[in-house]
Amino acid sequence: MSPLFPALAARSERPALRFGDRALTHAELADAAGSLAARIAGERRIAVWATPTLGTAVGVVAALLAGVPAVPVNPRSGERELAHIVADSAPTLVVAEPDATLPPALAGLARVDAGTAAAGAGDPATEHPRDDAFPELSPEAPALIVYTSGTTGPPKGAVVPRRAIAATLDALEDAWQWTADDVLVHALPLFHVHGLILGILGPLRRGGSVRHLGRFDTEGVTRELSSGATMLFGVPTMYHRIAEALADDAALAKALAGARLLVSGSAALPVHDHERIAAATGRRVIERYGMTETLMNTSVRADGEPRAGTVGVPLGGVELRLVDESGVAFEAYDGETVGEIQVRGPNLFTEYLNRPDATEAAFTDGWFRTGDMAIRDPGGYVRIVGRKATDLIKSGGYKIGAGEIENVLLEHPGVREAAVTGEPDADLGERIVAWIVPAHAEAPPSAEELANHVAAQLAAHKRPRTVRYLDALPRNDMGKIMKRALHG
Numbered sequence: 001m002s003p004l005f006p007a008l009a010a011r012s013e014r015p016a017l018r019f020g021d022r023a024l025t026h027a028e029l030a031d032a033a034g035s036l037a038a039r040i041a042g043e044r045r046i047a048v049w050a051t052p053t054l055g056t057a058v059g060v061v062a063a064l065l066a067g068v069p070a071v072p073v074n075p076r077s078g079e080r081e082l083a084h085i086v087a088d089s090a091p092t093l094v095v096a097e098p099d100a101t102l103p104p105a106l107a108g109l110a111r112v113d114a115g116t117a118a119a120g121a122g123d124p125a126t127e128h129p130r131d132d133a134f135p136e137l138s139p140e141a142p143a144l145i146v147y148t149s150g151t152t153g154p155p156k157g158a159v160v161p162r163r164a165i166a167a168t169l170d171a172l173e174d175a176w177q178w179t180a181d182d183v184l185v186h187a188l189p190l191f192h193v194h195g196l197i198l199g200i201l202g203p204l205r206r207g208g209s210v211r212h213l214g215r216f217d218t219e220g221v222t223r224e225l226s227s228g229a230t231m232l233f234g235v236p237t238m239y240h241r242i243a244e245a246l247a248d249d250a251a252l253a254k255a256l257a258g259a260r261l262l263v264s265g266s267a268a269l270p271v272h273d274h275e276r277i278a279a280a281t282g283r284r285v286i287e288r289y290g291m292t293e294t295l296m297n298t299s300v301r302a303d304g305e306p307r308a309g310t311v312g313v314p315l316g317g318v319e320l321r322l323v324d325e326s327g328v329a330f331e332a333y334d335g336e337t338v339g340e341i342q343v344r345g346p347n348l349f350t351e352y353l354n355r356p357d358a359t360e361a362a363f364t365d366g367w368f369r370t371g372d373m374a375i376r377d378p379g380g381y382v383r384i385v386g387r388k389a390t391d392l393i394k395s396g397g398y399k400i401g402a403g404e405i406e407n408v409l410l411e412h413p414g415v416r417e418a419a420v421t422g423e424p425d426a427d428l429g430e431r432i433v434a435w436i437v438p439a440h441a442e443a444p445p446s447a448e449e450l451a452n453h454v455a456a457q458l459a460a461h462k463r464p465r466t467v468r469y470l471d472a473l474p475r476n477d478m479g480k481i482m483k484r485a486l487h488g
């Protein structure tokens with residue numbers, strides 16, 4: 001397969017990555033990642049401690065150069081989640097920034113310092129292996145293993161091959177007229193597809209650059225879009241915060257007005273926020289729709305008609321169909337009838353790691369069942385209207401399984417029964433709500449204690465934001481919890 005990053009191979013002197021005051025050109029990145037790749041070559045699989053820092057980007061590019069599958073790990077993973085990911089993916093070493101404190105689950109692994117590799121970059125005195133020092137890799141070779149939540153059970157590792165990364169980024173090049181002149185700004189986490197594949201590998205594949213803010217704030221967005229950045233990627237929560245800030249922030253409005261492309265994804269951007277941003281800046285945010293397992297499926301095109309509330313049209317190479325409840329594909333689209341989205345194409349993952357059962361269940365005749373419900377108008381635009389599984393919550397753009405949180409809550413000694421639901425939230429899209437029957441009615445565990453318990457075991461973004469206490473959970477005759485009867 002041709003190289004994933006031609007600008008690295010060409011040793012371009014243009015900027016590639018910037019995180020705060022640390023930056024690398026493509027040539028420097030070729031050196032940094034090349035050195036690191038030489039150290040990890042031949043490993044079976046590596047973990048990357050995915051802080052929002054330069055070292056994470058270098059570590060992932062090194063793994064791709066060396067052909068070693070990389071598992072990006074949320075550095076805020078709680079104990080249980082991390083233990084599962086480590087046991088399931090069995091990495092042989094971990095790449096981390098030198099100042100990172102690694103938890104016990106990773107402490108037993110050999111540790112390679114991503115920061116040192118980056119520091120020696122571009123130094124003519126340092127010997128760096130050339131990109132062609134590494135073997136030619138099959139397009140089907142696994143590149144990344146990205147963990148994603150399901151309705152029940154622990155997260156599953158989606159195995160993403162090199163071919164899917166190349167296919168999705170090249171389809172976006174076409175849809176967004178994305179070039180080497182684009183400078184992307186974002187503040188997304190680097191352990192998911194959005195922030196890592198689109199937000200870091202995307203600019204590198206185009207030979208352009210990315211400036212990562214470390215953490216999201218509107219000041220950083222203003223600063224970068226006013227000083228050369230051309231594109232912004234974000235989740236709807238970020239655009240909602242921008243929409244809220246715009247009324248009193250003329251500099252933010254001016255910066256957004258000057259951007260070439262504002263892109264939202266990972267969850268639906270409410271039309272109200274679309275409209276507020278358009279009114280204040282004259283610019284339309286465009287939405288694209290993707291999934292960890294499929295990378296990107298659809299997008300509003302840069303040269304297409306922007307339509308708030310739709311996720312655009314299928315990307316080049318992606319086949320998309322809607323099917324009815326019995327699995328029969330629609331023959332025509334009327335803009336009204338709702339069906340499940342199924343997709344097929346080179347953008348798809350290969351399998352869930354160690355989960356042949358789940359992999360088989362995810363496909364029907366080669367089509368991947370997304371679980372997303374949508375309508376499609378005769379012009380091809382897709383409008384997502386809901387999800388098949390009510391036990392999946394999208395909060396802040398993160399997918400979170402209710403069952404995973406319920407299991408952890410039930411282990412708290414103060415909890416007798418637990419149910420988790422998602423409720424509409426203006427900022428997060430959905431907010432996690434825990435419904436608790438305390439073990440001792442007179443001394444229920446506090447909401448903060450339960451939130452800390454979930455954050456410590458799973459991840460901070462999976463913690464309940466609201467806790468409601470009940471004497472009993474509503475159950476049907478079979479004893480099954482009736483979640484639809486739970487609302488505040």
Ligand code: MCA
Nearest residue numbers: 192193194237266290291292396397398451452455460461
């Ligand atoms: C709060 N914190 C805690 C606790 N409470 N930590 C431990 N225990 C607690 N009890 C900490 C957090 O770690 C964090 O630290 C800070 O407090 C605030 O956290 P949080 O409340 O979670 O932040 P937020 O305001 O809710 O964050 C909003 C956000 C975030 C920035 C928009 O949700 C986000 O980054 N979303 C992006 C999700 C994403 O990338 N999804 C892509 C997957 P500190 O302040 O230090 O940070 S979907 C995908 O990839 C597909 C393919 C697609 O289509 O894109």
Ligand code: AMP
Nearest residue numbers: 265266267268287288289290291292399
């Ligand atoms: P994840 O599994 O975390 O990668 O999340 C994928 C899910 O995010 C999809 O199945 C959709 O439900 C949702 N999603 C992603 N992009 C959009 C979008 N633009 N509009 C609505 N939902 C989206």
